[in-house]
Amino acid sequence: MKWIGVLSLVALSECLVTIPLIKIKSMRENLRRKDLLKDYLEKHPYRLFYKFYKQSNSEATYEPMRNYLDLYYVGNISIGTPPQEFRVIFDTGSADLWVPSIYCSSKACTTHNVFDPRLSSTFRSTRQHIRLVYGSGAMSGFLGYDNVQIGSLVDVSQAFGLSQKESNKSFEYGTFDGILGLAYPNIAIQGTTPVFDNLWKQGLIPQNVFAFYLSSNNEEGSMVLFGGVDPSYYRGDLKWVPVTQRGFWQISMDSISMNRKIIACNGGCQAIVDTGTSLLIGPNDFISQILKIINAQPTSNGESVVDCSSVDTLPDIIFTISGVKYPVPASAYIQKDNLDICYSNFEGMAVDSDLWILGDVFLRLYFTVFDRANDRIGLAPVAK
Structure with missing residues (x-):
């Protein structure tokens, strides 16, 4: 499997519960261009630069994120008293929070910040063992409770995972320490309440919503907003789409077309x-058809390359959702690297599924509001 996701196993004591997850793409770009990644990280400091953002139009809490090579978006949180800082992916494709711990023996933990519960006066441990298995790696450890801070918000006694073992190169080479899930609570570890749900229950945010603005081409300025929406990040009006199944942020799509011809999702899907998946993912048969249309050629590492000159000639691919064309x-669907090689940003599902995943390739174009109060998603073109 090439990207984190598709299956998560959560072990609760001696009971094993299987929960499907769709998660972020793997670090294969990092491994393919490891020298580039090394140079990139040397030029960018560990700590995200916090700035003061104008909030006159919103009571939301603004949390800046850094775009790492268009692979994922990383923001800072802290856990414990006094706070210990971590870089996490804010991921709408999962519902749990976990970070590395001092009890982790894996090589991945030696390259990241680790949580030391002995240094926190507010930490509470449990005997509950957890195991999360993703398509490109796995973590196992135990469940704890402590205060989690996001910007000015302090989520008291939040459940989170402390890793004792992390497998795969994705975690080792990743520029994130852990993952903070923002999906619905029914796919979280049994008996726990996810971070966003606690922010709302504890009265820390004025509205039961959060939103994402994702920058392009490694630019700064990416933002997740908790408790409100800022119209300065988008153009026009938000178009609302109902959630069809609570768990993931799942919606109905009408069709996918090019040159007014439907090329996938005919009759709806x-x-x-x-936000935790970098590419556009779909059923293998339809992805193969799209790759053929854009004349993408497969490579030995499973990716598909495209003639770079086609970026100027290929038409838009239209995703129609609730009657609105996106x-x-x-x-956007073709990415050029520093070696002037162009890759398709479409990829087939790693498992047999009819689902599509609208990842960061799509979300960089559209400001997205996740409205838990009304079980809906709002979309609008990003402000230029």
Whole structure:
């Protein structure tokens, strides 16, 4: 499997519960261009630069994120008293929070910040063992409770996982320490309440919503907003789409078309809106058809390369959702690397599924509001 996701196993004491997850793409770009990644990280400091953001139009709490090579978006949180800082992916494709711990023996934990419960006066441990298995790695450890801070918000006594073992190179080379899930609570570890639900229950945010603005091309400025929406991040009006199944942020899609011809999702299909997946993912047969249309050629590592000149000639691919057309131009669904090689940003499902995943390729184009109060998603073109 090439991207984190598809299956998560959560072990609760001696009971094993299987929960499907759709998660972020793997670090294969990092491994393919490891020298580039090393240079990139040397030029960018560990700590995200916090700035003061104008909030006159919103009571939301703003949390800045850094775009790492268009692979994922990482923000800072802290856990414990006094606070210990971690870089996490804010992921709408899962519902649990976990970070590395001092009890972790894996190589991945030696390259990241680790949580030391002995240094926190508010930490509470449990005997509950957890195991999360993703498509590109796994973590196992135990459940604890402590205060989690996001910006100015302090979530008291939040359940989170402390890893004791992390497998795969994705976690080792990743520039994130852990993952903070923002999906519905029914796919979280049994008996726990996810971070966002606690923010709302503890009265820390004025509205039961959060929203994402994702920057392009490694630019700064990416933001997750908790408790409100800022219209300065988008153009026009938000178009609302109902959630069809609570768990993931799942919606109905009408069709996918090019040059007014439907090329996939004919008659409708289901899609997951996932900030933790970098690409556009779909059923293998339809993805193969799209790759053929854009004349993408497979490579030995499972990716598909495209003639870079086609970026200027290929038409938009239109995702129609609730009657609204959301164009994705070739400059978005084809990515050029520093070696002037162009890759398709479409990828087939690692398992047999009819679902589509609208990942960061799509979300960089559209400001997205996740409305838990009304079980709906709002979409609008990002402000230029």
